Amino acid sequence: MFRKILIANRGEIAVRIIRACREMGIRAAAVYSDVDRASEHVLLADEAYAIGPAPSTESYLRIDKLIEVARRAQAEALHPGYGFLAENPALPRACRESGIVFIGPSAEAMELMGSKTAAREVAARAGAPVVPGAKEALGSLAEAGERAAALGYPVLLKAVAGGGGKGMRRVETPAELAAAFRDARSEAENAFGDASLYLEKYLERPRHVEIQILGDLHGHLIHLGERECSLQRRHQKLVEESPSPVMTAELRAAMGEAAVRIARAGGYTNAGTIEFLVKRSEGAPLGCEFFFLEVNARLQVEHPVTELVTGLDLVKEQIRLAAGEPLAYRQEDIQWRGHALECRVYAEDAENNFFPCPGRITRLERPAGPGVRVDGYVYEGWNVPLEYDPLLAKLICWGNDRAEALARLRRALDEYLIGGIQTNLPFFRRLLDRAEFVRGELDTELIERMLDEKPAAAPSRIFGTPVVDAAAVAAALTEVTAATNGLRLAAPVSRWKQAAREAALRRLGSGPRR
CATH class of the missing domain: 3.30.1490.20 (ATP-grasp fold, A domain)
Structure with missing residues (x-):
């Protein structure tokens, strides 16, 4: 097993990988641009290295800098996370040439599956239906x-x-x-x-359903079931869930087997996702038709929903597979329990065409309680930079069934508070009031239809109950007005927390943090 891994990414996915490394007893080395110097992934890592100015083209997208840092840190492996260089075959190729293990598929498989036309040919040869x-x-x-x-x-x-x-x-x-x-x-x-x-x-109002796969270096491949990813805006996913409301055991088996055949035909290893479009069809043997769409040759943003319903840690599995360990599971060992939903929380103004809203977070209250998980990287006082994707966190809720998962998601959204900037949290609260969503009647155009409608006026709520207390109303109005006008509200500051952060920032100037 590896002793040290370089994480070639930032934000919540870097934090996620660091936590997996820590649980496995592996040292985590982080990289950061100038604006990320005080980012949480830097504070949590065992080591952190500066790689350049804020623009990603001068920092996180510089393969030469990443390889140089990996050598300096004496990291045996590199994890790309998602986004940035995660699907650029030049990175695994550079790692291989430098004697560094890339935690992901080979450069050849990534190149083949990264081309949409080549991947369609692979799928067709594997006998999978193609759009x-x-x-x-x-x-x-x-x-x-x-x-x-x-x-x-x-x-x-x-x-x-x-x-x-x-x-x-x-x-x-x-x-x-x-x-x-x-x-x-x-x-x-x-x-x-x-x-x-x-x-x-173009298929009218299909579902977008993807299959998670895992493959080792010894020829073994399995699937971990599906994720429903139909709720999108301009082809960008906003909400994901597992299992899909349309899924049956027979349809899952058929789609899973097709995904494994495609991955095997493409020489795929490690974690990846095979994406399909699904449409109900009365004449189809399974009640639905599915068509291959594309391959994502990396860990997906929405991987936590699969983790919650299977009990597997996909980041740890990635690391083990890259280290040459065989898959520890057979297909028949994979079981699915309960239901999980994920919302991607962005620094965006949903009422203003989802315009990015960077700035300083003045207050942060994360939801908690049974079945609630938050994968994030921000804290009170953090300045959300303009230069990168505005994803702040992922809110994931699990329940014994979809109804319980939805109830927990509703509660968690009511508890979630991010002050000082605009976020899309109000949009998700509105979505949970939509009957189609609650019934699980999803398609890739649902969000666009919802946005085309004028939202109905609804009574204000604090933690899910009607607002009747005048002081609560005043506080809520003050919060909203301040966020809208860009004002900075003073928030109670924990002296313990402040002292810890100041100590961590002082450490940035010493040791391997450069």
Whole structure:
């Protein structure tokens, strides 16, 4: 087993990996940009190293700097987290050339599965159903028009090297194609350095369901069931859950077996996700049809929901598999218990087109209690930087069934307070009042339909009860007004906490923290 791991990331995922390392008795070395010097992942790590200015292109995206730090720290392995370089095959290749173990798939598997068109070919060879569309990149706008006409509108233009909705455009009619083709190419070039696009049929109101896989270096592959990821805004996931409300044991087995076949055909190892679109179909043997969408060759943001229903720690599993250990489980050993939901908490103003809202957190009260987990990295006094993704935390709730998980999520959202900045917490409270969501009738367009509607006025609530106390009303109005106007409310400060943070910051200037 490794003695030290370099974590090539920041924020909540860096904190998550550090905690797994600590439980395994492995030293964790962190990296940080100038604005992250006092970030929680830096304070928690055993060692931390400066890697450059705030822009990610000068820090977290610099493979040369990461490899240099790994050598200086004498780290035997590197964990990429998610985002940044996690799906760039140049990083595992650089690690291999430097004698550092990359905690993830091989560069070759990542390269193969990272190309959307190549991954579709792999899936088709593995016998998995694929969304109808092109098998290779489009050569021109004229070719796009011909293929779109053959498929029938609406269609989706998608970046070959893409992900996260970048370089993706829905095209309803031939008249929209030229502008969509131009814009998608430009966005893909800026996001991935590759303007190549391909085309596939747009499926109306499908579910987005992904299968978690694990593979060791000895040829063994298993799946850990599904995650429902249909609740998205502009192809960015906001809420995930497991199991999917549409799932049956037979459908899970069929989708899981297809995912394992695809992973095996692509030579995949470590943790990954095979994504599918699912549509109900009365004529289908399983009551639903599913189609391969893409592969995410990394640990997913939403991995905690799988951890809560399976009892497995996916980060620890990643580390063990990268160290060459065989899978400790057979497929028949995997059991699913209860239900878990996750909300991604962002520093965004949902009432202002989800505009990012960086700034200083003046007050933080995290929810707790049975079945509640918060994976985050912020604290009172932390300045949320503008330069990075505005994810603050993930709120995950587990229950014996979906109804109990929803009740706990509702309670947790009412307890959650982040002062000084705008967040999307009010949006999630509104979502939990929507009947479709409560019934589990989900699809990839539900959030957009919800945002198109004018929200109904609702009585103010504090911790889930009607507000009747005048002092509570005044406090709530003061909090809202201050956040809206950018004012800074004074909050009670724990002297113990303040002293500990000051001591930690002083330590940044000594030892290996540079």
